[in-house]
Amino acid sequence: MSGATSSADLDEAPARTIYVNQPQQSKFRDNQVSTAKYSVVTFLPRFLYEQIRKAANAFFLFVALLQQIPDVSPTGRYTTLVPLLFILTIAGIKEIIEDYKRHKADSAVNKKKTVGKTKQLEIGDIVKVTNGQHLPADMIIVSSSEPQAMCYIETANLDGETNLKIRQGLSQTASLQSREELMKVSGRIECEGPNRHLYDFVGTLRLDGQSPVSVGPDQILLRGAQLRNTQWVLGIVVYTGHDTKLMQNSTKAPLKRSNVEKVTNMQILVLFCILLVMALVSSVGALLWNRTHGEVVWYLEMLSVNFGYNLLTFIILYNNLIPISLLVTLEVVKFTQALFINWDIDMYYPETDTPAMARTSNLNEELGQVKYLFSDKTGTLTCNIMTFKKCSIAGVTYGQLPPSTSESCEFDDPRLLQNIENDHPTAVHIQEFLTLLAVCHTVVPERQGNKIIYQASSPDEGALVKGAKRLGYVFTARTPHSVIIDAVSTGWMWRLNIISVCVFILQATRAALTQHCNNLGDSLGKENDIALIIDGHTLKYALSFEVRQSFLHLALSCKAVICCRVSPLQKSEIVDMVKKHVNAITLAIGDGANDVGMIQTAHVGVGISGNEGMQATNCSDYAIAQFSYLEKLLLVHGAWSYNRVTKCILYCFYKNVVLYIIELWFAFVNGFSGQILFERWCIGLYNVIFTALPPFTLGIFERSCTQDSMLRFPQLYKITQNADGFNTRVFWGHCINALIHSIILFWFPLKVLEHDAVFTNGQGIDYLFVGNIVYTYVVVTVCLKAGLETTAWTRFSHLAVWGSMLLWLVFFGVYSAIWSVFPIAPDMLGQAGMVLRCGYFWFGLFLVPTACLVKDVAWRAAKHVYHKTLLEEVQELETKTRALGKAMLRDSNGKSVNERDHLLKRLGRKTPPSLFRAHSVQQSVSHGYAFSQEEHGVVSQSEVVRSYDTTKRRAEVQ
């Protein structure tokens, strides 16, 4: 969001006066809307500011500045700056791609046509909006096609509610329907300044020659709302563009950070401390060395041996311990993972043409760690599709029983009609019931040809009227004082007078799962195989400070907790309570505006994008079209992303520790002088070129096992849920492993080359020769280690592992010859030729990486045999299945088929029904009841009912 919006709600904007049919006296903001983050001018400063605010980038900038101090840097002046710029460039490209899309979307909105182009609308304009259109700006109703200047709007875009709301123009203006009449009007509107309160509006309409009338929220149509059931409406524009209530409400969602990110930041901090300790130790070492050697080494004129300068030197020397490329690598990796979510065809809902959408890529790995799931009950589980299915009349229940799996869930119980025909004792009651169903509602029937379309303000009303219609009680027309129903079965047509309007208060029946309170005491403090049901009223007390803890304990001990009739605030309060008191990742899923609170509070918010409005989707981190897609989102994408991200992070730490700890070992033999073993640019480019690819393939293409296995064995989710792959222990394990590798990688070549005579012509070597050999071994080892971490070798993995090695060799060759052409790296001249000619190098090339990795492989294999994890078992099963599948193709050996079947059955049998399994979700759908009704509406229900006469034709505008 641009800064203008956030500042707008800080200080109340001044009231405005709008002139109707006259030029405006003050200047207002135009109707152009911009959600983009940058413009061409602001991009660079804004982007740089955002980047430098990240601690790691600030640190590298600091190091880059330190390198400018003469005589301090052991690695030259630009070896940090260039990689940093490179990384910022990549991050910048990513930002540009994202912002470009926002710009495109903005311009699409701004060009949208209502009357003219939306962005050309100005304050004071009178606009006509026709049925189905979205309102282009906030406006005051003048008149409409409906009686008494009424109109219906759907505000799903604003508050997520799908039921239609009624707005009504002032009676003073209701007659202004033609162009001529409108042209004649003059006057002004005084109203409050732009604000974010959706349900408030204070203004006065002063038409010339008439007394002023006050204008309230009932007369306001808001941008983003959709005109429904109304042929057209005329309105005067009062707020445009960013002043509209829609835009005033679009605030920044709270920035969510994933758990892994927090842990990673902590680890970076720890590494930074280690770096400081290393620098301190080295500086003290330098101090001691200088004390013993400083006086006597005549070949070395000691200039300034300053402890502070030495410290800076070592900070520069070891700065790469913190992986410079980690942040940008993670950003790209997560971005790609988010794309995979968007691309998943299994999460694409063809009915509404909606693919899944990751609205943020920050939280991908969080999806793999969810422990507590908060689901909005009504809309989310029922998809807000209401059908009449069951009823109970005079004690007799009609309607099919649960085991139906048929697609049509309509009421189809022939007994009901049979009972009427056969004059069952309750026949009268049944007829009365059906009559009431057909009559008592506020539905407006619209005839389109022979069909009747029911316009209901809530889906349940519509469902009941349709249900009655199916049973032969057809509601055909409505006049202000009567309704007409056509009772097909009896052949009568009734005209019923409306005396008063009372709407059904429908009670949902529920399975009695609740345990009573005398049992509740026993339930505290142990596992309970029950579900806890609590309603909003009780919850108010349960969430009070004194009993909050007990309630939490009880709730956590239950298999499931159902909270019914809770307010949006309570929803988010519950989520917040679990989030704060239980150290676990929470996920909230919902589809309506009342879920926004909990979606934003939970670690991960998932919105259902579909029938209901956009509010939940717009606040969510991930949007899916169907509740059942959550299964794949969590079990496959979540678990994979977690696995990938953590592997990527651990590997980045590993490879940096391996290379840069070597500098510490080297410090021990060079008198703690800060001399580097490698060529300075080789160090700088290590992260951005030579070992840049393996983290990407690990982060993007790694998969521990196939999607099918992830779904078939939901227990696999526990691995990521419990953070088995990424915790302090694993992190230190990797660091210590890296330490051991670095020791081997440094001391082996050093001892091998110790005698300096390594060529057949007897010539000697220098420190950089040793450095290049060590560096080559490091690249090879680190790439092979990436291969070892890879469980699924795609062609990209091969490219990364072997390509990186090749890349270094090619670079090495070119770089060793470049000095004669281009004055860079004089010390590298001729190195490649000499290294490749050295027999010791080739023998070491096989020895050193083997020596490093043999431990890792043996450890892994031994663990695999000794304590096979679930994951490994599934992997083996996959391999076996594949092998057997191949064998079966060769010859259909009956035995092997049986064996495989047996194996699959045995493993399948053990699979417990998961909470997330698709079929169980569908089952719960068939039991859902949900009712909604707009209460305390602008226009009372009796008014609405009485204002319609569908037997007449509607007024058309000229």
Place this chain on the structure above:
Amino acid sequence: MAVNYSAKEEADGHPSGGVGLSGGGAAGGGGGAVKTRKPDNTAFKQQRLPAWQPILTAGTVLPAFFIIGLIFIPIGIGIFVTSNNIREYEIDYTGTEPSSPCNKCLNVSWDSTPPCTCTIDFTLEHSFESNVFMYYGLSNFYQNHRRYVKSRDDSQLNGDNSSLLNPSKECEPYRTNEDKPIAPCGAIANSMFNDTLELYRLDNDTRIPIPLIKKGIAWWTDKNVKFRNPSGDTNNLTALFQGTTKPVNWPKPVYMLDSEPDNNGFINEDFIVWMRTAALPTFRKLYRLIERKNNFQPTLQAGKYSLDITYNYPVHSFDGRKRMILSTISWMGGKNPFLGIAYITVGSICFFLGVVLLIIHHKYGNRNTSADIPN
């Protein structure tokens, strides 16, 4: 990204924006023809790329371990034997022991005149059959110190005339002397090793000088590309180095290092060899070559020899040592038992791990195949 309101959603009624490239340009006017947003069903997008999934089990790893062990151990033995067959003879001529002939020279300074000389006699028990390489070795000499390593000007050494007269600041404090630029500048050049070693074979009290070849001891690229004398109208090095002064510690200027013009000035090979700074404080550098004369005689037959040393280079102050090393060379270089031992060790470890894994595999391998996936 975290904006509540996405303009695109208002535009076409579909959630979009956020992360992603899908959806394309489907943002037409409301109700317009919207192309389907169904994702492509490709192996890449659906993450079903074919993949090789190796599983590291004891069963699959075992053969590899045994094979590595079986390959590495013989290689190690081969390297070790080769290295042991290399003849190497080393004399420490620092002269710290009072009995040493060079003890008198122990406290020489750079400008002692006349230079201190000493002679050490030694006996080779075995003959050196192939070409022999003569090294000098220094200990406790930190050629890898940062301030030392950077104290040079490669541009000057490459014959750049402007750098010759205006050396790089990195050379400080060995950049100028008495307002004249030093050539070659820097601490490395300044501390160049300048002992002279001469070898004689003692044959019945006659000293037969052994011819020492001083060319071919430096890297080809150094001699031909990296190091060049300054260029000018003349071939006279004295004139080309006009305006510069010798390094402080040197007894004579750089253009008087050798009598032969192609081994004088910056392209003097002793100088070039010294300029390649060693990785460790104990190092050796190639000094001279002794070529095998004919096929009938060993290069150095067993017997008595004498080493004449012109002792100029002071190392005593920093507890340094000086050595002279004679060595033959095998097909893979000089003597170094470490690589062979390392190969044998790693090979043995692999073999040992293989055995351990075999035991584990037999003991626990079957147990787990009957285990079920736990709930």
